[in-house]
Amino acid sequence: MIIVFSLFLLTMMVVVALAVVETRNLFAAAMLTGIFSFLMAANFFVLDAADVALTEAAVGAGVATVFFLGAIALSSEHEHSASRKFGLALLAVASTAVVILLGTMEFPILGDGSAPVHQHVAPWYLEKTPELIHVPNVVTAVLASFRGYDTLGEVFVVLTAAIGVLSLLGFPRNNSEENAVNDGLSHQKILHIVGKLLIPLIILFGLYVQFHGDFGPGGGFQAGTIIAAALILYALLSGGDRARRQMPPRLLFGMACLGAFIYAGVGGTTLLLGGNLLDYSVLSHDPVHGQHLGIMLIEFGVGLAVASVMLTIYHAFAGHEHR
Amino acid sequence: MEQVIDIISWICLLGGALVVLIGGIGLVRFPDLFTRIHAASLADSGGAILVIVGCMLQAGLTLAGVKLAAILLFLLFTSPTAGYALAHSAITAKDDGLDVDIESD
Numbered sequence: 001m002i003i004v005f006s007l008f009l010l011t012m013m014v015v016v017a018l019a020v021v022e023t024r025n026l027f028a029a030a031m032l033t034g035i036f037s038f039l040m041a042a043n044f045f046v047l048d049a050a051d052v053a054l055t056e057a058a059v060g061a062g063v064a065t066v067f068f069l070g071a072i073a074l075s076s077e078h079e080h081s082a083s084r085k086f087g088l089a090l091l092a093v094a095s096t097a098v099v100i101l102l103g104t105m106e107f108p109i110l111g112d113g114s115a116p117v118h119q120h121v122a123p124w125y126l127e128k129t130p131e132l133i134h135v136p137n138v139v140t141a142v143l144a145s146f147r148g149y150d151t152l153g154e155v156f157v158v159l160t161a162a163i164g165v166l167s168l169l170g171f172p173r174n175n176s177e178e179n180a181v182n183d184g185l186s187h188q189k190i191l192h193i194v195g196k197l198l199i200p201l202i203i204l205f206g207l208y209v210q211f212h213g214d215f216g217p218g219g220g221f222q223a224g225t226i227i228a229a230a231l232i233l234y235a236l237l238s239g240g241d242r243a244r245r246q247m248p249p250r251l252l253f254g255m256a257c258l259g260a261f262i263y264a265g266v267g268g269t270t271l272l273l274g275g276n277l278l279d280y281s282v283l284s285h286d287p288v289h290g291q292h293l294g295i296m297l298i299e300f301g302v303g304l305a306v307a308s309v310m311l312t313i314y315h316a317f318a319g320h321e322h323r
Numbered sequence: 324m325e326q327v328i329d330i331i332s333w334i335c336l337l338g339g340a341l342v343v344l345i346g347g348i349g350l351v352r353f354p355d356l357f358t359r360i361h362a363a364s365l366a367d368s369g370g371a372i373l374v375i376v377g378c379m380l381q382a383g384l385t386l387a388g389v390k391l392a393a394i395l396l397f398l399l400f401t402s403p404t405a406g407y408a409l410a411h412s413a414i415t416a417k418d419d420g421l422d423v424d425i426e427s428d
Binding site for chain 2: 188190191194198201
């Protein structure tokens, strides 16, 4: 049964990918990439990768689609038709595809427990997580503690994305009070009331994902995106000017930097306390308790940084046209 | 008793699948934007409610059942609102003189 479902998902992904390439309408292409991400998330879930599925659904299908739409609003809805030379490109793609297909012949069967990738470090993580870190979700233990280096790098990549967008588009300038005509969708009562009802619930769910990450799927990246989505919904409903007056983009960018600083600061503290970088065991008398404390702190830093970066990028796109 | 619940659950699941299928056919076959929104919102609300109720009957009074109930409550708010927002912005766009008719392709 699950095989049929996987085959359906993968086939749909190929169809959607071809449709993205084929369409000239960028709005349709943005929607199709959202659908592609949702199919990918379902596929991850079939493969039992719930954490990755949650991230893909929140980032790929949710916020990334909003960013695409923001970028389309700043440019044109239709792709320029350029003169296309098929021959060489087709040859390159076809030969790469043949090489990759030949490569997959040597691959172990999907889900094979004795595959080399599952025999390298994974058994060690699975065996040592209950003893050293004592959290039920091994993914969080690997992401936040064993491979804390990599995640620190990821947070700075996210921060760099915000810096890149800001250096291209600049901080959105706020309209002064009297000519702030853009009140979003607040004249539409139904949307406004339903939004008002849902935004607190979405933020509550985001906080649940944030602080439940040790026990189930979730963590700072997913939670930050969910909370950012709720606040983007607020900005859509109440108008960008009002949202920016309440959460100024400069403050948001400062919060993003603070989030990355908290993460790096935890690393620095462990160094000062005589441990290795991001070795949380030294944070408390009990190593396991220190690990819990460290993971909670860096997940908070990740959530803060991700939510602030998403909102900064959104406001940079949405506030641009009012100049 | 268990068998009765199982039968009801499968009726809900299959009925939901049927509603989604009919909605999908309508989405492609209906002549203009507003009838298509009608078909889409039918599949979105009715089909989803039936499927989730069917799943809830399968799950019983467990944590999964409670989570499904929360999802159902969320969907009951969002999907009619989404249908409304789509139709409303289509009407506004039509008043502004934009062409909202479906491109025949």
